[in-house]
Amino acid sequence: MFLRQVLTIAAKDLRSELRTREAVNASLAFMLTILVLFSFAFDPGNSDISIPAIAGGLLWIAYSFAAALALNRSFARELQNDCLDALLASPISASALFFGKALANFTLLLAMEILSLGVFSLLYDVKIRTQIWALLLVIVLGTWAMAVIGTLFSALTVNLRLRELMLPVMLYPFLIVPLTAAITLTSDLLNGIPLGGENVLWLKVLTGFDVIFTSLAVLLIDTVLVG
Amino acid sequence: MRERIKYLLLIISAGLLFWSLYKIGYVLPLEAINVGAYQILYLHVPSFFSAFTGFFLGLIASGMYLKTGNFKYDSFAAGVNEVALMFATAGLASGMIWARYAWGVWWAWDHRLTSMLVCWLVYVGYLILRRSVEEPTQRAQLSAVLSIIGCINVAFVYKSIEWYRNLHPSPVLSFRGGGGMGPGMEEPLMLNWLALVCLGIVIAMVRMEEGEMSREIDALRRQAHSY
Numbered sequence: 202m203f204l205r206q207v208l209t210i211a212a213k214d215l216r217s218e219l220r221t222r223e224a225v226n227a228s229l230a231f232m233l234t235i236l237v238l239f240s241f242a243f244d245p246g247n248s249d250i251s252i253p254a255i256a257g258g259l260l261w262i263a264y265s266f267a268a269a270l271a272l273n274r275s276f277a278r279e280l281q282n283d284c285l286d287a288l289l290a291s292p293i294s295a296s297a298l299f300f301g302k303a304l305a306n307f308t309l310l311l312a313m314e315i316l317s318l319g320v321f322s323l324l325y326d327v328k329i330r331t332q333i334w335a336l337l338l339v340i341v342l343g344t345w346a347m348a349v350i351g352t353l354f355s356a357l358t359v360n361l362r363l364r365e366l367m368l369p370v371m372l373y374p375f376l377i378v379p380l381t382a383a384i385t386l387t388s389d390l391l392n393g394i395p396l397g398g399e400n401v402l403w404l405k406v407l408t409g410f411d412v413i414f415t416s417l418a419v420l421l422i423d424t425v426l427v428g
Numbered sequence: 429m430r431e432r433i434k435y436l437l438l439i440i441s442a443g444l445l446f447w448s449l450y451k452i453g454y455v456l457p458l459e460a461i462n463v464g465a466y467q468i469l470y471l472h473v474p475s476f477f478s479a480f481t482g483f484f485l486g487l488i489a490s491g492m493y494l495k496t497g498n499f500k501y502d503s504f505a506a507g508v509n510e511v512a513l514m515f516a517t518a519g520l521a522s523g524m525i526w527a528r529y530a531w532g533v534w535w536a537w538d539h540r541l542t543s544m545l546v547c548w549l550v551y552v553g554y555l556i557l558r559r560s561v562e563e564p565t566q567r568a569q570l571s572a573v574l575s576i577i578g579c580i581n582v583a584f585v586y587k588s589i590e591w592y593r594n595l596h597p598s599p600v601l602s603f604r605g606g607g608g609m610g611p612g613m614e615e616p617l618m619l620n621w622l623a624l625v626c627l628g629i630v631i632a633m634v635r636m637e638e639g640e641m642s643r644e645i646d647a648l649r650r651q652a653h654s655y
Contacts, residue, residue: 357570361560371553374546378584406588421573
């Protein structure tokens with residue numbers, strides 16, 4: 202029952218997003234622009250710079266910047282015609298609403314990230330195929346962290362003045378742990394170092410963060426949305 | 429009664445501060461190499477202890493607010509978090525001055541420095557959030573949620589950045605298993621902590637009264653508008 206409610210909300214969000222493409226277009230273009238901008242921060246042709254060593258940082262900074270853009274819209278889009286009030290009045294719990302939204306955001310972000318991972322590997326000549334499954338696992342875990350925290354903050358800031366500015370200010374300090382873990386793991390994997398040994402610690406940190414903050418969000422979402 | 433408590437705490441705080449200042453300046457030995465630089469420790473460490481005391485009290489008060497809905501806890505949480513942020517700023521600033529002498533740089537990306545900076549950013553976000561919500565109930569609920577997840581996030585950040593490089597002097601206080609401080613040196617440190625906590629309580633009390641008053645004014649204004 203709960204699962205069906207979650208899936209209904211997620212399907213609704215994805216459908217409306219695919220029809221208007223208001224968040225996806227902007228975020229994807231933004232993500233690619235950042236990837237291009239990085240080529241001016243350092244010289245990619247310089248052989249002294251090892252791109253795989255910093256690739257994790259570059260990728261996740263682009264991901265998290267674009268994520269803030271997409272997550273801003275998540276709850277804000279429901280403000281028109283008082284949709285948010287209608288959703289809260291409908292017979293589903295706030296946590297089902299939250300999970301549905303988080304799932305929709307997660308799917309959208311994941312799709313954009315995988316696409317830009319391909320573009321990144323083309324532009325900067327980084328080999329992604331050797332560790333692709335481990336890399337996808339890291340991206341899934343990191344994106345879930347961004348989606349959960351981001352959806353929670355999207356709900357928290359939905360009624361604020363200056364909503365678009367408030368979300369990034371509050372979001373990034375909370376993303377530092379998952380980003381550190383994901384950056385370390387991604388850089389390792391792109392350097393051809395497989396999962397195992399020392400970097401398992403970071404996989405545990407990432408998983409632990411996902412579990413703890415997902416449960417916290419479920420506990421607190423009623424207060425945030427319903428009051 | 430309240431006024432008397434405030435003045436009493438102020439006198440205690442001032443007395444303790446002067447006494448430990450005398451101890452630090454005239455009784456305790458000087459450092460052999462960096463003459464005069466290490467004394468900043470007596471402000472640096474108690475500042476952070478007071479900041480953490482404040483953030484912890486803020487966490488408890490926020491939880492109590494969510495449980496009871498009593499606005500007193502909200503004002504208290506706002507007051508102590510603000511004061512704790514002030515102490516954190518003082519701690520960071522004094523640490524930077526010390527680092528300039530001891531390490532030759534103003535800042536190093538050591539785990540304790542980094543996590544403290546993240547903690548500082550989280551609570552700056554808290555204060556910005558409080559400023560940008562006008563409706564008192566909503567402000568209280570949203571900031572309570574942020575205070576709770578902020579505290580947990582700070583713990584997470586601290587643990588995870590610890591696995592990075594470590595440059596900061598290790599804790600030497602006896603209750604943390606150190607015991608590396610010279611005789612008589614721990615006493616002014618603890619007394620300064622007590623003094624700063626007393627000072628913090630006074631400021632938090634003033635802030636709390638201010639919060640109560642502004643809520644009263646707000647209620648009166650609403651009442652006037654409703655006629």
